[in-house]
Amino acid sequence: MSCCRRVSKDFKVNRLISMAIAMRTLSILSLLVLTVASAATALDEPAPTDQGPARIELVYCKGQSLLPMLLATNQIDGYVAWQPCLAIAEEGGIGKVVAYSQDFPPMGTWKNHPCCVLVASGPLLREDPERVSCLAALIMISTNWVNDNPQEAVEISREWLMGDRNYSLGSTSLPSQQVFLRSFSTFRFSSQPNQEWVRSCHSLISSMTDLLNTTEGLQARRLNLSSFYDLHAYGRAEEAVNKTRRFILSPRERRIRMGYLMIDHQAPLFVAIRRWKQFQEGYGIALRPQNEEMKRPELFDLLVGGVKVAEVELVATATGQSIMVLMEQDCLDMGLVGITPALGAISLGCDAKIIMPMQNEGSGLVLAADSPARDWPGFIELAKARSGQGRPLKIADPDLGTIADVLFQSALRESGIVGVRAG
Amino acid sequence: MASDHIIRKLAFPIGLLLIWELLALVIKSQFILPDLTAVLGVLLSPGSDVMGGGSLLDNALISLQRVGLGFLAATCLAVPLGLAMGRFEPVRDALEGTISALRPIPPLAWVPLGLAWLKIGLLSMIFIIGLGAFFPILLSTMHGVQGVKRSWLEAIAMMGADERRLLSRVVLPAAAPEIWTGMRIGFGIAWMCVVAAEMLPGANSGLGNLIMYAYGWGQIQVVVAGMIVIGLIGLGIDRLFLAIERRWFSWREYER
Numbered sequence: 001m002s003c004c005r006r007v008s009k010d011f012k013v014n015r016l017i018s019m020a021i022a023m024r025t026l027s028i029l030s031l032l033v034l035t036v037a038s039a040a041t042a043l044d045e046p047a048p049t050d051q052g053p054a055r056i057e058l059v060y061c062k063g064q065s066l067l068p069m070l071l072a073t074n075q076i077d078g079y080v081a082w083q084p085c086l087a088i089a090e091e092g093g094i095g096k097v098v099a100y101s102q103d104f105p106p107m108g109t110w111k112n113h114p115c116c117v118l119v120a121s122g123p124l125l126r127e128d129p130e131r132v133s134c135l136a137a138l139i140m141i142s143t144n145w146v147n148d149n150p151q152e153a154v155e156i157s158r159e160w161l162m163g164d165r166n167y168s169l170g171s172t173s174l175p176s177q178q179v180f181l182r183s184f185s186t187f188r189f190s191s192q193p194n195q196e197w198v199r200s201c202h203s204l205i206s207s208m209t210d211l212l213n214t215t216e217g218l219q220a221r222r223l224n225l226s227s228f229y230d231l232h233a234y235g236r237a238e239e240a241v242n243k244t245r246r247f248i249l250s251p252r253e254r255r256i257r258m259g260y261l262m263i264d265h266q267a268p269l270f271v272a273i274r275r276w277k278q279f280q281e282g283y284g285i286a287l288r289p290q291n292e293e294m295k296r297p298e299l300f301d302l303l304v305g306g307v308k309v310a311e312v313e314l315v316a317t318a319t320g321q322s323i324m325v326l327m328e329q330d331c332l333d334m335g336l337v338g339i340t341p342a343l344g345a346i347s348l349g350c351d352a353k354i355i356m357p358m359q360n361e362g363s364g365l366v367l368a369a370d371s372p373a374r375d376w377p378g379f380i381e382l383a384k385a386r387s388g389q390g391r392p393l394k395i396a397d398p399d400l401g402t403i404a405d406v407l408f409q410s411a412l413r414e415s416g417i418v419g420v421r422a423g
Numbered sequence: 424m425a426s427d428h429i430i431r432k433l434a435f436p437i438g439l440l441l442i443w444e445l446l447a448l449v450i451k452s453q454f455i456l457p458d459l460t461a462v463l464g465v466l467l468s469p470g471s472d473v474m475g476g477g478s479l480l481d482n483a484l485i486s487l488q489r490v491g492l493g494f495l496a497a498t499c500l501a502v503p504l505g506l507a508m509g510r511f512e513p514v515r516d517a518l519e520g521t522i523s524a525l526r527p528i529p530p531l532a533w534v535p536l537g538l539a540w541l542k543i544g545l546l547s548m549i550f551i552i553g554l555g556a557f558f559p560i561l562l563s564t565m566h567g568v569q570g571v572k573r574s575w576l577e578a579i580a581m582m583g584a585d586e587r588r589l590l591s592r593v594v595l596p597a598a599a600p601e602i603w604t605g606m607r608i609g610f611g612i613a614w615m616c617v618v619a620a621e622m623l624p625g626a627n628s629g630l631g632n633l634i635m636y637a638y639g640w641g642q643i644q645v646v647v648a649g650m651i652v653i654g655l656i657g658l659g660i661d662r663l664f665l666a667i668e669r670r671w672f673s674w675r676e677y678e679r
Contacts, residue, residue, distance in 0.1 A: 031499055059543065062624040062635070066538075075542050212474045212640075321639035328454045328641050345641055349453070400475055400636065421477075421627055 054387035056412070057422040059396040063318060067396050068169055071095050071368060077386075078367035078379075079396035080408040082115065082338075084167075084264055087183035089366045092169040099376040100186060101363035101404065104411035113200040114339040115187065115403055116265045116359040119324075120233070122351030124256070124333040129233055130249050131256065131310055134285065134302065135334065136237035136356050137247075140191040141283050142268035143358060145275070147189050153267050154180045160270040160296065161262055183264055187362030193231060197357055201228070204403075205343055207410040212344065212401060228346050230353035237356070245284060247304055255311045256302070259323035259335040262316050265359045266336050269314075273297065280306070287312060319399070321345070327352050340403045363404040365395075380415045387417075394422065457644035465648035473645055476636040477628060483652055486629040489545065490617045493552025494610050501557050501609075502602060505564025510594065515565070522561065530555040530616045531623070538625050548620060555616035556609035563605020567598030600672040607664035614657050 059076060061067060067079040072094045079085075079095075089095030102110050118139055120132045146153040158180045167174040190197075205228070240247055260266055272279060272287050280286035284305050289297035302310040315332060317323050320341035326332040328350045342354055365379065373379040386393050397405050412419050440459060447458035469479040476482075508515045530551050541547040571594050579593050621631025630649055637645035 060627045066624050070543070073542075319639065325454070325638065325641045329452075341639075348641055350641055399639070401640070 053416055053418045054384040054392075055418045055420050056383050056387065056393040056395055058409075058419045059394055059422045060399055061396050062399055064398050067398070068092065068094065070396050071366070072170055074368075075394070076396045077371065077393045078365060080363065080365050080404040081398055082263070082265065082363040082402075082404050083186060084179050084183040086186070086364045086366055087179045088167055088169065088174060091167075091174045091179050091182060092172060093369060094169065095366040095369050096371075096374075097364045098367050098371075098373055098379050099365045100361065101407045102361045103376065104365075104407050105376065105414045106411075109203055110200065110407060112188070112190075112196045112360050113204070113403075113407070114197055114357050114360055115362050116261075116336055116357075117339050117342060117354050118334065118356045118358055119327070119337055119342050119352050120230075120334045120355050121327045121330075121332070122353065123330075125230060125233070125353060128250065128254060130236070130247055131254060131302075132334070132355065133233045133236040133240065134247050134249070134304060134309065135256065135258070135312070136191075136233050137241050138272055138279070138285050138287060138302075139268050139336075139356065139358060140237055140241055141279060141285065142272040143189045143191045145279075146267050146271055150184060153271055154184050154264075156271050156274045157184075157264045157267040160274070161264060163295065180264055183362075184267075186364070187265065188360050189268060189358065190360055191234075191356050191358060193229070193234065193357055197360070201339070201343070201354075204340060204406060205347070207406050208340060208344055208347075208401070210413075211406060211409055228343060228354055230355060234356045241283070247309075249304065249309050253308070253310060255313060256334060257313045257315060257332045259315045259317050259326060259332045259337070261318075261320060261323075261336065261338075265362055268358060269336060273300070319402075321399075321401070324350055324352065338403045340401055340406050344401055363407060365408065376411075376415075380417060383417050392420070395419075454641055454643055457647055461644035462647045462651070465645050466651065469652075473633060473637055474640055474642065476633050479630075479633070479645075479648065479652060482628055482630050482633045483656065486617050486621065486631070487656070489548045489629065490552055490610070490613050492545070493549045493617070494556050494606075494613045496549055497553040497556035497609060497613065498560055498606060500553070501560035501605075502564050505561045505602075506568055506590065506595070506598075508561075509565040509568025509598070510590070522558070526558045526562075530612075531619055534620060534623050534625065543625050547625060548617070551620045552613045552616050556606075556613040559609040559612060560602070560605040563608070564598065564602045567601030567605075568594055570601065571597040600668065600675050603664070603668055603672065607661060607668070610660060610664065611657060614653075614660070618653055 059070075061070070064081050064085045067076075067081055067085055068088050070076045071079060071089060072092070078098075079089075082101075086097050086100075090097060102113060104110055118136060125132055154177075158176050162176040166176050167179055260269055273289060276286040276288050280288070280303060286303045288301045288303055290299040290301060291297055296316075298314055300312040300314065301308045302312050315326075317326070320335075320337035321344075323332060323335035323337045324341050324345035327335060328345070336358060339354070342352070346352055346354075365376075367373055367379065371382070373382045383393050395408075397408065399405065409419050443456070444459045447456045450456045453461065465473075465479065469483075472478050504518075508518055533551055533554055534547075537547040537550045541550055575593050575597060576589065579589055584592065617629065618631035618634075620626060621629035622635045626632050630653055634646050634649040637643075637649065
């Protein structure tokens with residue numbers, strides 16, 4: 001109708017009409033894309049592959065907190081982790097440990113492998129090596145005490161980490177006492193850097209080089225393997241503990257900031273804090289909390305022969321990697337970390353050294369409780385079968401570069417399986 | 424003069440870069456402030472893998488894919504809903520309270536529920552990103568629809584148009600500029616959400632994930648390079664929205 005056409009021109013409705021059409025098509029297209037995308041993700045199946053090595057999918061989870069939940073809700077077929085995550089699966093009945101890390105292939109390579117170690121920053125080691133030895137001695141004494149009094153150590157760790165709480169797995173509540181007892185029985189505490197430990201370190205370094213493409217870093221800095229640790233502090237600590245019972249310390253007081261992790265592997269630290277009076281009387285060295293009322297004290301006096309020689313600040317962090325980064329950023333001076341974050345950071349230029357072992361072993365592979373596999377060979381067989389069917393196993397992993405991850409991926413390579421990062 | 428214009432635009436960024444390089448020289452620690460050359464090195468080889476975490480390029484594409492899908496999902500839901508809320512008062516009354524209550528909740532607070540309901544994977548990411556983009560688009564649509572000139576509506580109604588024609592020929596096109604602005608803002612928020620969501624457990628890849636991963640290994644130059652890429656992508660897309668706005672909606676200036 002002519003009147004409409006006139007109106008159209010005046011109000012530029014032509015342009016508006018084309019706008020309308022554009023909008024309509026846009027929304028239809030979007031709906032189409034959305035449907036396709038949803039379908040794609042709902043299917044979410046990788047293409048079946050008969051050629052090439054068998055694969056499993058690795059789901060990196062930025063920490064252990066999600067792993068039991070993922071297994072319980074059948075989103076994954078299993079996970080690698082360190083204690084107490086393995087114990088939680090077993091206590092909760094949702095999974096079983098098919099292999100502990102010391103039994104990962106190649107057989108025998110990882111026996112007594114290092115897990116948690118004491119590290120110190122380069123600046124602190126250069127300025128005040130005696131105080132480093134002091135703290136090393138304290139941890140050494142504590143480690144021995146833990147080995148002699150495992151039951152008490154479990155209780156102290158449980159109380160420090162969980163307080164009155166239990167682990168909750170969905171709607172089930174797992175008594176933390178049970179979890180920790182089970183967990184403790186699977187690893188060892190030792191502060192001795194013996195041959196086995198040193199060899200294990202070397203194997204870890206070469207595994208990590210492959211895993212993280214860090215060869216350039218290593219070569220560029222021309223590190224030799226003993227650039228990673230400084231055993232002088234350990235030597236002096238051992239001497240002090242076993243023979244002289246003395247330290248020669250500079251009079252200037254100092255604050256040492258130490259990072260640690262909230263896991264039961266670090267029991268010696270918690271024991272040293274809770275039993276400070278006993279250590280004071282028995283060994284003349286103690287970490288006395290400045291505020292005994294606090295549930296988890298943060299500031300301590302380091303006492304040697306009853307005299308305060310340093311103020312120690314304890315900082316709980318989520319990951320060993322954060323501790324290394326914080327040391328490099330001059331926010332921490334020492335730390336109790338997993339060995340792989342320490343090795344990785346040092347190889348990439350972090351000015352720090354590993355001082356002393358503290359705890360070995362304690363990681364493993366957990367599969368769903370009803371999984372047909374019962375041991376590592378069974379797991380590999382299952383992995384190959386599932387990969388051939390185009391439904392590779394989904395194994396969750398706390399993070400790339402953690403001890404559990406490095407050992408697991410190294411073992412996978414050894415068994416001819418490729419770990420592919422999921423999504 | 425055009426060259427003056429360009430000089431003025433570039434002066435500040437270049438000044439910042441110079442200050443950065445100077446500070447880096449003074450501070451002398453790659454972990455506190457990486458120097459410009461280290462960051463440029465990462466930026467100029469975007470295809471090379473970062474310590475097993477994937478390359479800058481791969482991760483950027485993954486983040487873009489996520490944000491694109493989430494944004495589309497949000498648009499498909501927010502525009503029709505906004506239309507309904509803008510046109511029909513009963514609908515508006517029913518929903519406005521709930522919407523206003525849900526809007527201030529940061530999308531990242533939805534991550535635990537998102538992971539629990541939708542499991543780890545693309546769908547939970549789309550949910551979080553979609554939530555971020557949803558509210559700006561919804562509100563702009565609603566506002567745009569409410570603001571359509573009564574005279575236009577009356578004119579078309581006089582010509583005997585039914586509701587459907589009213590919506591498609593007048594309301595939607597007239598509200599389009601404001602809807603588009605809402606979409607532009609929504610996309611910006613969605614982009615921030617995707618990067619932040621990738622830093623949380625549940626994501627294995629993407630720029631946010633790469634940044635946290637690089638930080639874990641003390642590779643702060645990768646962190647800064649990642650931040651620059653995030654900023655540039657956000658800027659680029661924002662400019663794209665603006666360019667389209669200028670092309671499609673210049674008629675707004677005639678609307679006096």
